Amino acid sequence: MAGAWVGQAGAADVLIQNATVHTASSAGTLTDTDVLIHNGRIAAIGKDLVAANAEIVDAKGKPLSPGLFGGVNALGIEDVSLEIGTVDSAYTPSATVPAGEQEYRPEFNVADAYNPESVVIPVQRVEGVTFDVVAPNSLPGGTLFSGLGGAALLDGRSQFLSNSETLFIAFGTGASPLTGNSRAAQLMLLREAFVEAKAPAVTDNGLLTAQGRATLRRYADGGRVAFNVNRAIDISRVLDFAKTQGIKPVIIGGIESWQLRDRLAAEKVTVVLDPLVNLPNDFDSLGASLETANWLNQAGVPLAFYLSGDAAHNARKVRQAAGNAVAHGLDWQAGLRAITSVPARTFGITDRGEIAVGQFADLVLWTGDPLEVTTLAETVWIEGKAQSPRTHQTELRDRYKR
Incomplete structure (x- = not known):
């Protein structure tokens, strides 16, 4: 785990701030923690991370888990x-x-x-x-x-x-x-x-x-x-x-x-x-x-x-x-x-499968406890790329709402 991490981030870099990070590893759960994604992998985990040009996602304390x-x-x-x-x-x-x-x-x-x-x-x-x-x-x-x-x-x-x-x-x-x-x-x-x-x-x-x-x-x-x-x-x-x-x-x-x-x-x-x-x-x-x-x-x-x-x-x-x-x-x-x-x-x-430095950034930001039935996935990343929320069902929904 890092303290402050400062680096040059590319256009595809993502910095997730202020998350409750469920690492699914021996590190357990980390509160008020930042996760930096660089080149599709987790580059740093810690507090008060800084990365130039990264897309900033403020988790506002919400849970972040592995995919x-x-x-x-x-x-x-x-x-x-x-x-x-x-x-x-x-x-x-x-x-x-x-x-x-x-x-x-x-x-x-x-x-x-x-x-x-x-x-x-x-x-x-x-x-x-x-x-x-x-x-x-x-x-x-x-x-x-x-x-x-x-x-x-x-x-x-x-x-x-x-x-x-x-x-x-x-x-x-x-x-x-x-x-x-x-x-x-x-x-x-x-x-x-x-x-x-x-x-x-x-x-x-x-x-x-x-x-x-x-x-x-x-x-x-x-x-x-x-x-x-x-x-x-x-x-x-x-x-x-x-x-x-x-x-x-x-x-x-x-x-x-x-x-x-x-x-x-x-x-x-x-x-x-x-x-x-x-x-x-x-x-x-x-x-x-x-x-x-x-x-x-x-x-x-x-x-x-x-x-x-x-x-x-x-x-x-x-x-x-x-x-x-x-x-x-x-x-x-x-x-x-x-x-x-x-x-x-x-x-x-x-x-x-874990949130750890060097792992691929397959991550999910949740609206609440990921093991609760009423919780929703707010954003899903695979190798650092946010996935589309569109499905065949949402396409049909939108078509017939008109």
Whole structure:
């Protein structure tokens, strides 16, 4: 942190003054603090900063936070859920492909379908969401390996952020129709696929294509693999499998993860949790609780939030879910980190997610507490550039107000 900072600022420099800065880092919250943005990054943080030619934004004590995480969802690869022409989130072999022929495709990568011009994206961005993990789904007719996804910066660029690529695997009840309706079959197929990926030669009747083997081999060497899994015993077996294979697991869902919180903390495994899930909707979620987030945080488990239902269209509501977790005992700072710095670090993003010198200036100025449902995002910056408050909805509103 700086005291007074004096420097020559370019035309695009921004000096935000008198803000309540929620850093989402070990620095916590800083009151009456200035933040200087230079060349798209945070150049200085402190009191009474001065920068020639910078645009001055007087926050008047309002909260300033890092840009928010929208969750793990199909943002940018699904616009209208019931219109197949706008849904690219799952690999489902057609009826013309013989059963069992090359149906396990870990190389399926939704980055090739991501649409940065999706009308769904600005709706999330105007409410403070600046990055999102775009993930494939496993649907009936799909496969155990959902495929590859990664983190998208919601500023119109078409490429995912570097180092964020993640392999997604379905496990438990949700994957049963894809694997002979047995968890034993799921583990059997996972083990066989990883053995096949590491083998020097494979017969023609293998589970994977040559490209699939090459993809899986990369993850078998310590890559990040996200398992969509909820039941406690299934999470335990996923952790065992990950340790055996030498992969870095992330738990998506994790409804019963609180039962394994000491192990998850010791192994530093992030749980990406929907904190609004409080009732079981199947036999994998009998242990659902609104206190799960608090229990995990108290145990030291890295914690991130997402929404599990219609998540792409409601990514902006993740901060409300974080506020709900705080209402049920979670520390406020942990709630903010769960939608900023923790998911950023979990998915390989080291230069975003906190307000710190050298980080990219992905920031949000709020009208009030960012975890309160009535609070609005006043200004959203991505890499120091203020984002337009216009969306398809505001265009329609203005058109028909005339």
